[in-house]
Amino acid sequence: MTATVERPAEEQSWLLCAHCRSPLYAKRFRRALGVCARCGHHGRLTARERIAQLLDPESIEPIEVPPAPDDPLGFTDRLPYPERLAAARRDTGLAEAAVGARGTLEGNAVAAVAMDFGFMGGSLGGGVGEIITRTAEVALAERRPLLIVSASGGARMQEGPLSLMQMAKTSQALRRLDEAGVPTVSLVTDPTYGGVAASFASLCDVIVAEPGARMGFAGPRVIERTIGQKLPPDFQTAEFLLQHGHIDAIRARAELRPALRRILAGLGAAGPGPAAAEPAVTDALAVDPDELTTQDPWQTVRTARATERPTALDFIGLLVGDFEELHGDRIGGDCPATVGGVGLLDGQPVMVIGQQKGHTPAELTARNFGMPVPAGYRKAGRLMRLAEKAGIPVVTFVDTGGAYPGVEAEQNGQAAAIAENIRLMSGLRVPVVSVVLSEGGSGGALGLAVADRVLMLENAFYSVISPEGCAAILWRDPAAAAIAAAELGLTAPRLLATGVVDGVVREPPGGAQADHFAAADALSAALRSVLADLRTRSTAELLESRHARFRRFGAT
Known part of the structure; x- marks a missing residue:
């Protein structure tokens, strides 16, 4: 349209x-x-208009690509293929259905390629595949992030199986960027179908779409005629794709440049931020259990569950600059109880992931009361792998009563999703810090808490099971929850003494719920100190220390 x-x-x-x-x-x-x-x-915009709108005008430098063979098959339908090419070139002023350029986007160096639907429906042929691949090779050689703007009806029929080979060729180019740690961003515009959707448009680290943009492998008419299925009105639109976990964000055209800048900065593409602080001990972080006041365990549980306490998004808003939330597990789901994205923490790029509850009944219901489904753990895993590729630290905020226990969660592999994250986090080649904000419930919490340093807020708790659940199983009396809380060793002083956590962030008088800003200041100081220390460690030291940290539990 x-x-x-x-x-x-x-x-x-x-x-x-x-x-x-x-x-x-x-x-x-x-x-x-x-x-x-x-x-x-x-x-719709032309490829040149896309480049002009997204890149800083004075920075644009075209990437020249030698022409591909015009008619590899000698194809003729109603017209010979060369005549169709000549008409498309005359109408658009382009040599092919894509344009590549190097330049800057709000000061961030990028290599960009934009497709033009006006040129034979933006179809993917040898010429387009070569332009995309050459632009990716420039990104690799110059270590520039790659931005791909897609607009296509699919593979070019007039080039037969050779057009299919462009899917493999471009995907292979993106794999090389993955191996080299060069960020890639896909901007999906309307429409993006077929071989383009099934290759480079879906393979980038971050996928942003314009409102209403459609993307899919088979078009709606093909689906309806092939299987006779009635499709929903929003089928394959950006809104549908976001809901089902296939893209990260929808941004209106006027918002694209600032959003892309935040993504590039958060992935470290803008270069290092200001010099990180030297490792230092902060008064905000207690590392000796004797420094902490003994707490009544049941009261701690009740305090941690107070809806007035700051949530993961509250802390992200107070601590993380230029935060850009990313969505989706790329399999078919997005979890409202799990949030994550890139931003700047103390001026340094970071991937932050959290379990989100809410303050009101409506928010709690919308966020599933902070209980993640499998898509949430898989989304978190995807973002952690992206952080590893970009070489930026991971900070996780834990706040859940436990993973969601419903039938659908079990059908979608809840246990396996948690297990995969535990294994993934144990081997991440970047610094990882986890913070229990309020409630750390069982394996649902551990799925985000295998880290180099595990911290918790002073009035938080971390437990193998809820006190109510423990009381029902062992005492056979849910009313014994207060007794169970005392026995479970779930308070900050007990956890610090056993080494389950490495530090406790002091809360302001009245608790974090009484003063979100003071709580954020204390957490900021703690994170600054811990991350500064971890940044001095080599990858080998991080991995060995993390392994030793968890290896010792239960050993003599």
Whole structure:
């Protein structure tokens, strides 16, 4: 869907929005970046317009790519393939359905390639595959993040199986960037189908889509005609894809540049931030259990569960600058009880992941009361692997009564999802810090808490089971929860004494719930100190120390 007559827009005074059919003044439409002011519909842009809108104008340097063979098969349908190519080149002024360039995006160096749907439906042929691959090779050679803007109906039929080989060729180029630790970002525009969706558009580290953009392997008409299934109205739209865990974010066109800048900065693509602080002991962090006041365990449990306490998103908002939330496990789900994304902590890039509850009944219900489903653990695992690729630390905020125990969670492999995260975290080649904010419930908490340093807030608790559950099983009386809490060793002083946690973050008078800002200041000081120390360690030291940390539990 697009404006009725789109090329060349400069020669028209008025256009019609293809979505709401409203008349649009052409100059105002271009100033709005091709977005209808009345309905918000995002019209199609040419590849050159995409590059011009996303990159800093003075920085753009085209990437020259030698032409691919024009007619490898001698293909003719109603017209010979060379005639179709000639018409597309004449109409668009492009040699092929993609344009590559190096430049900067709000000061961040990138290599970018944009596809043009106006050129034979943006179909993926040898020329397009070569442009994408050459641009990826520039990104690899110059260690620039790669940005791919997709717009395509799929593989180019006129090039037969050779067009399919472009899917393998471009995917192979992205694998090399993965191995080299070079970030990749996919911007999905409308439409993105077939071989493009099934290769580079879906393989990037972060996938952002414009509102309403459609992406899928088979188009809706093909699906309906093949299997006779009635499809939902929003099928394959960006909103559908976000809900089902296939993309990270939806951003309106005016928001793309700042959002992409935050993603690039959070992945460390902008280079190191200000010099990290030297390792130092902070008064905010207690490392000796004798420094802590003995607490009544049951009262601690009740305090930790107070809805007024700051949540993971509260702390992220207070501690992490330029935070850009990322979504989806890339398998089919996104978990509202698990949040995560990139940002700057004390000026340094970091991946932060947390279990999110809420403050009101509506928020708690929407976030599943902080109980993650398998998609949440898989999303967290995906983000941790991305942090490892980018070479940035991982900070996790634990706050859950436990993993969600429902039938659907079991069907989707809840135990396996937690187990995979435990194994993954034990071998991450970057610093990892976990903080129990309030409630650390069983394996659901441990799925985000295998770390170099495990901290907890002073009034938090961390337990193998809830006191109520323990009382019901061992005392056969849920009313014995207070007794069970005392026996479970779940308070900060007990956990610090046993080495389950490495430090306790002091809370302000009245607890973190009384002063979110003071609690955030204390946690910030603790994280700064711990991360500064971990950044001085080599990868081998981190891995060996982390292994030894967990190896000692239960040993004589």
